[in-house]
Amino acid sequence: MSIRLPKFLMFLTLLFPALPASALQVEASLKPLQLVAAALVDGLAEPGLLVPPEASPHHYALKPSEMRRIAAADLVIWVGPELELFLVKPLQQTEAHILQLMDGEPGADEDAHRHEGEDGHHHDVDAHIWMDPALMLEAAQKMRDALIDIAPEHGDRVAANYDRFAAALLARDKDLRQRLAPLRDRGFFVFHDAYSRFVEHYGLRQLGYFTVDPGRQPGARHLGEIRSQLADQEAVCVFSEPQFRAAVVEAVTSGTSVRHGELDPLARDIASGPDAYLLYLDALAGEFERCLNAG
Ligand SMILES: [Zn+2]
Incomplete structure (x- = not known):
């Protein structure tokens, strides 16, 4: 010091x-x-x-x-x-x-x-x-x-x-636990395997992810599996991320009624400050609510 x-x-x-x-x-x-x-x-x-x-x-x-x-x-x-x-x-x-x-x-x-x-x-x-x-x-x-x-x-x-x-x-x-509880049966996919701890903590229903490593393109077979799960209407929402182009998400969801959301694993839009981490949790939960609350 x-x-x-x-x-x-x-x-x-x-x-x-x-x-x-x-x-x-x-x-x-x-x-x-x-x-x-x-x-x-x-x-x-x-x-x-x-x-x-x-x-x-x-x-x-x-x-x-x-x-x-x-x-x-x-x-x-x-x-x-x-x-x-x-x-x-x-x-x-x-x-x-x-x-x-x-x-x-x-x-x-x-x-x-x-x-x-x-x-x-x-x-x-x-x-x-x-x-x-x-x-x-x-x-x-x-x-x-x-x-x-x-x-x-x-x-x-x-x-x-x-x-x-x-x-x-x-x-x-x-507060977040109460807000998210009604959404526990709504299936969704995320872009990369970054959210399992949030999902497990709040008991949400993640069906899978596009890729483990966001720097690597998901394989064709894996995308085919996701697409057939979407066709079976198991998922109401697919989340992309602001850091990566959502083209692959668009391609897989085209022709389905699944909704699009965006989760930011790195809190890009949150300004630093003493309450900022709480605001970040709030933003994540808000995006889950917006996309999973599909009537
Ligand atoms: Zn990551």
């Missing part, structure tokens, strides 16, 4: 005049993690973001400026090698405190369970942990503890921020 170049400190102070000169430097790998971190350091710092939300964390190359931010950070928050493989090496080269939110070995803890897909195959664990509000409450606890460790002088503020965030998250979660 205390080892800083004076010039850089002055620059920071110019950028964030409202923040103390000793502002914590927190970097999050992904936007949804940045939103949770923003609640924890509210009034103390503005967490940085390493992967822009229009890029895919499954395939990313850090820019030199992002490498420098990792080197200068007090705390770097990431999911783990299952998701941001490109961070493994840079994180070995920084003195920053590293907070890895997901355990390395699937099966090593109960959160990292493997689940069985609709097709009976075992898929690797879904690393999109920010889709589960209960896991993000745990993540916020870990962030609180790490921040108090790193900057005990801000401990009271961080602890109060955590308490406020936890209470608001629990209330929002209860």
Whole structure:
């Protein structure tokens, strides 16, 4: 905390005049993690973001400026090698405190369970942990503890921020559970395998996904299977994502009455701030409601 170049400190102070000169430097790998971190350091710092939300964390190359931010950070928050493989090496080269939110070995803890897909195959664990509000409450606890460790002088503020965030998250979660309960029998497909934790948490009826890896085109046979399930009217909605062209979704759904929705796995349109993660959950739930409420 205390080892800083004076010039850089002055620059920071110019950028964030409202923040103390000793502002914590927190970097999050992904936007949804940045939103949770923003609640924890509210009034103390503005967490940085390493992967822009229009890029895919499954395939990313850090820019030199992002490498420098990792080197200068007090705390770097990431999911783990299952998701941001490109961070493994840079994180070995920084003195920053590293907070890895997901355990390395699937099966090593109960959160990292493997689940069985609709097709009976075992898929690797879904690393999109920010889709589960209960896991993000745990993540916020870990962030609180790490921040108090790193900057005990801000401990009271961080602890109060955590308490406020936890209470608001629990209330929002209860609200979303009520809103989504009537939609539990409505089948749908998602574009990539990023939502299973949200779907399981709220008991929704996901029939499948187009692709595990959003960078890879789904195979013709898999698309044929989805199309015949759509023809059987098992699904009322198909969700695409803003990061990827929806052409394949259009092609598969043409001639059917299935509705189109769009889910954003990376919270692209949510501005960072202390309530931003709650707004993001709200936006996800709202899109499920809009698309699944098809009369
Ligand atoms: Zn993903």
